[in-house]
Amino acid sequence: MFRRVLISSSWSLFEIMHVGTTIQKFFGLLPDEAQLAQAPPAERAFTNLHIHLPPNFGSIRSIEEAIQHAAAEKIVVLGSSNYYDHSIYTPFAEAALQAGIVPVFGIEVLTMDEELRDAGTLVNDPKNPGKFYLCGKGLTAFDAIDEDALPIWNTIRQGDRCRIEAMIAALNAVETLQDRNICLRYDAVAQKIAEEKQLPAATVFLQERHLAQALQSAIFECVTPAERRKFLQRLYQTEGEFETEQLVTVQNELRTHLLKQGKAAYVEEAYISPDEAARLIAGLGGYVSYPILIDGAATISPFEGPPEALVEHLLERQIGAVEFIPTRNDIAILSGYVKVLLDEGFVIGSGTEHNDAVWLPLLPACRQKTPLTPELLEVFWKGACVAVAHQYLGAKGQSGFHFLADRAERIAQIERLSQLGAKVIGALKN
Incomplete structure (x- = not known):
């Protein structure tokens, strides 16, 4: 059993007390929720919630290239998960919305869970026990980071x-x-x-x-x-x-x-703890999302398999959102995990990373270029809508997505926020 609690309740129920100018500019001027309720929602569309934009290493050479490819592939919601610096997010938002694409702002953080490391337990890194990738979704304060979280940002x-x-x-x-x-x-x-x-x-x-x-x-x-x-x-x-x-x-x-480890120029990576990562994500106005590896490695890790065990480990850490990079996964295995996670009330997104020099399509697909099923596309659409709703509510000074211990409440929150997010997407595209 892995009992380390990742997010304290005070962080998981983080109330956004400040919002950056980018979110205010593009989401804050939309109608209030009561008015949006009367508006038609956007129809289900393709999404990608995890790419890396310059200057992060990857095959995407510019914002313009990302937007052009996304538009050509009919992607309506596009999310970036950049490391280290988010200065590019404001021009990204401007270019995306001008092209009729709704931006989602995120972060990827590398952490070390010392308890799992000492136990020799692999998480979502295939080689290093305790190495624990976390993502943040729906950042609303990337250009106005909370002062309490700034030291963590600088440490990284x-x-x-x-x-x-x-x-x-x-x-x-x-x-x-x-x-x-x-x-x-x-x-x-x-x-x-x-x-x-x-x-x-x-x-x-x-x-x-x-x-x-x-x-x-x-x-x-x-x-x-x-x-x-x-x-x-x-x-x-x-x-x-x-x-x-x-x-x-x-x-x-x-x-x-x-x-790499044992070679001439290897240097140990600098880690923060999962709890520090959660505090950073909250200070950026977002919510924690766990990136799932599963069969992207030769063997599914003890932390992630079987899917019921992954659910238990995530709930213990108060994580209510997950994401996949489907190009790593067999579609049958991916579908099985999505079914279990969906039934347990997890928000589920997908992306492509694009953190390698080799270009691949922005539209997520499974291993061997297997297209996603309509059922998977629906799940990932709802996950994107939740992230968009979180950004919108932050711009309105309200609390967005947060962890809930009760399964029924988690499912109800997804339905409410995904419906709201679809209306926000519709409003931004019109």
Whole structure:
């Protein structure tokens, strides 16, 4: 049994006392709930509640590209879950609404549950016990963060920057790289990304994938294609047939052989606790959503399987919302989990992440490009409507989605908020 409580009742019932200007501008000017009740709801449509926008690493190169693809794929609600900095959310909202797409604002946070780590229990990371990803949905104060949560935000940023700088120092000490005068600098890599994405450098917080990309670029500049295989074998200190041309594959192999645990430039990740993550999400005006991995790993983790056990573990932590990245999952397994979670009154969303350099459609689909069933699309539509309603209610100074211990109350809350969210979507699109 995993008894660690994640969100205290004071946080799960968080009353939004302040709202950022972006939410006020786009949601606060809508009619009050009583007036919206008379308006027609939006019809069910495609949604995606989890992508990563620049400057986060990923295949989406700009807001404009994200919006163009979303519009082409007939996605009506599009949500971002960026790490570290949310300066891009205001222009994202402007571009989305101009295209008839309703934005949802989120965050992804990496945490460590020490109790589960010490017990050797995997959660939603396939390799590291206790490593616990959490997301926040429906952020209303990303541009006006609560002062009590700001130190947590700064701890994450500072911890991650220190880790990446230590990894850069370790890479720069590798003799094989020194022989070719390959030397990375944090600010130089960040500046290059900022220029490519046309964003302020201050908004760029480097990730491990950014380092691999920068290192691959530096290697390709000074090591000829004919030399690369032997160079990489010497760099990795192993004989093998390594990719020498395909950029993404080379970047992934650099991560595997240099940046992962036990390798030359590995540095332990900086973690906050799940409770701190929940406080941060509340301070940003959102609610906690658990990203489910299930068969995205070789074996479903003890925390997540079977679905009834996952329900128990989430309820113990006062988490009432979940999300899937269906491209990881077999549709039969995904459908089975959705059925159980829906019956227990969980809000359920889906997304695609787009945190890899390889492009894929924005419309979520299951493994082997299996389309989602109408039943799954309906569930994910309701989940998106709840997130939209939460943002709307925050703009109106009211409490939105929150955890409820009683199953019947959870189900009733989903129905009320999903109906409201559909009307908000309809109002924003008209």
